[in-house]
Amino acid sequence: MVDLKLHNTKTRKKEIFTPIDAENVRMYVCGPTVYDRAHLGNARPVVVFDVLNRVLRHVYGENHVTYVRNFTDVDDKINARAAQSGRLIGDITDETIAWFLDDMGALGAREPDHAPRATAYIGKMIAMMENLIEKGHAYAADGHVLFAVESYENYGALSGRSIDDMIAGARVEIADYKHNPMDFVLWKPSDETQPGWDSPWGYGRPGWHIECSAMSYELLGDSFDIHGGGNDLMFPHHENEIAQSKCAHPHGDFARYWLHNEMLQVEGKKMSKSLGNFFTVRDLLDQGVAGEVIRFVFMQTHYRKPMDWTGQKAKDAEATLRKWRAITDGVAPTNVAAPVLAALADDLNTAGAVAALHQLAAAGEAGVLKASAALMGLLTEELGAWSRDVAIGDEVSTLIEALLTDRANARADKNWARADELRNGFAAAGVLVKDTADGAVWELANGFDLTKLEALK
Numbered sequence: 001m002v003d004l005k006l007h008n009t010k011t012r013k014k015e016i017f018t019p020i021d022a023e024n025v026r027m028y029v030c031g032p033t034v035y036d037r038a039h040l041g042n043a044r045p046v047v048v049f050d051v052l053n054r055v056l057r058h059v060y061g062e063n064h065v066t067y068v069r070n071f072t073d074v075d076d077k078i079n080a081r082a083a084q085s086g087r088l089i090g091d092i093t094d095e096t097i098a099w100f101l102d103d104m105g106a107l108g109a110r111e112p113d114h115a116p117r118a119t120a121y122i123g124k125m126i127a128m129m130e131n132l133i134e135k136g137h138a139y140a141a142d143g144h145v146l147f148a149v150e151s152y153e154n155y156g157a158l159s160g161r162s163i164d165d166m167i168a169g170a171r172v173e174i175a176d177y178k179h180n181p182m183d184f185v186l187w188k189p190s191d192e193t194q195p196g197w198d199s200p201w202g203y204g205r206p207g208w209h210i211e212c213s214a215m216s217y218e219l220l221g222d223s224f225d226i227h228g229g230g231n232d233l234m235f236p237h238h239e240n241e242i243a244q245s246k247c248a249h250p251h252g253d254f255a256r257y258w259l260h261n262e263m264l265q266v267e268g269k270k271m272s273k274s275l276g277n278f279f280t281v282r283d284l285l286d287q288g289v290a291g292e293v294i295r296f297v298f299m300q301t302h303y304r305k306p307m308d309w310t311g312q313k314a315k316d317a318e319a320t321l322r323k324w325r326a327i328t329d330g331v332a333p334t335n336v337a338a339p340v341l342a343a344l345a346d347d348l349n350t351a352g353a354v355a356a357l358h359q360l361a362a363a364g365e366a367g368v369l370k371a372s373a374a375l376m377g378l379l380t381e382e383l384g385a386w387s388r389d390v391a392i393g394d395e396v397s398t399l400i401e402a403l404l405t406d407r408a409n410a411r412a413d414k415n416w417a418r419a420d421e422l423r424n425g426f427a428a429a430g431v432l433v434k435d436t437a438d439g440a441v442w443e444l445a446n447g448f449d450l451t452k453l454e455a456l457k
């Protein structure tokens with residue numbers, strides 16, 4: 001078995017990955033808050049952890065990995081969206097979840113084994129809060145439940161921050177019901193316009209962090225292998241998850257390996273609405289950038305480095321994928337090349353793996369190229385439609401244009417037999433030709449038949 005090495009944020013080192021149970025390797029990744037289309041940055045953790053999911057399954061076996069990624073479907077941003085649009089919260093979250101799965105599927109991301117919604121785990125969150133209160137790690141005040149940060153001595157260890165840094169970084173809300181300004185909200189009261197549930201502390205709703213602690217515990221247990229997310233989540237979200245989980249289940253390890261991806265930028269700048277360089281995955285797909293092209297661009301930057309999305313990279317990626325698809329078309333995948341696996345096993349060095357794919361392509365090793373690319377979710381059947389469409393489209397239009405020139409020449413030469421043959425042939429093949437003042441224009445009818453068209457050559 002290959003040695004898989006992963007960079008663990010907890011120790012700031014690349015470590016050999018040893019699962020708790022090789023029969024069931026367990027991974028939890030923080031998922032999206034569902035109120036809007038995913039932007040391109042949101043897709044980065046999805047693709048990064050999709051590659052890890054595929055590599056784990058390659059190493060430990062298809063059925064020996066449990067991958068959980070949640071949907072945050074209770075959040076004040078969702079409430080604001082509902083209030084502003086006059087729509088029901090449930091309609092917004094259902095629609096956004098369907099969009100998310102669709103858009104991420106277009107990037108070749110496999111769905112996780114479990115995709116729990118926070119609202120389905122409110123009872124489990126309440127039980128966890130009761131446990132924390134009982135052990136003295138949380139307290140109720142003014143309809144709120146707060147986590148007492150001072151009660152957990154390792155608070156801040158993951159991100160390596162001092163209390164002062166954390167206070168500065170968290171834009172801590174000072175509230176008179178808090179014992180310590182750093183204490184964070186587990187539960188807060190709801191009025192009748194906000195979503196809410198009955199609890200021992202009154203009608204209310206959870207704060208954000210508790211959901212991941214409750215859902216990972218229910219689905220993966222008190223100790224699991226890998227926890228992932230963007231590095232913007234390291235503090236406070238992941239620090240808070242650790243504090244809650246370790247205090248509620250002190251005999252567990254919670255997550256053993258913490259992986260964080262760096263952020264995505266666009267043409268060298270932070271992606272933001274005010275800079276006008278903000279776009280969603282769907283925007284790109286609608287502009288004709290294939291999901292596979294987006295995925296391939298992502299692979300060229302290591303997940304722990306900031307990645308820059310540029311139009312040029314997308315063009316280059318498309319050209320490379322077209323070449324590779326032409327080489328591998330109709331070829332059966334054989335085995336994964338050792339250098340590709342070695343690169344991926346080395347803390348997901350996808351850029352190194354892509355370099356190895358280039359070598360396979362140059363050597364004409366089509367079967368190995370196909371199998372190796374598939375491990376990264378590339379050159380797969382599901383993602384190939386874009387290249388087939390365009391390849392066939394190009395071929396057909398070139399042929400039709402050539403036959404139209406042929407017809408024009410036949411007419412000029414008064415070769416009426418050939419001109420008629422072409423006119424009847426177009427009709428039989430399902431190509432509708434119209435002569436206009438600007439020349440002939442054509443479109444394909446239903447029942448278009450490429451073989452009949454080719455017979456006209």
Ligand code: AMP
Nearest residue numbers: 032033041042044045229230262263264
């Ligand atoms: P949000 O909806 O903002 O909570 O983000 C959902 C996920 O997208 C989190 O895992 C974030 O870390 C990630 N994310 C947000 N912006 C970016 C970005 N520019 N680059 C990479 N990941 C991002």
Ligand code: ZN
Nearest residue numbers: 030212237241
């Ligand atoms: Zn989380």
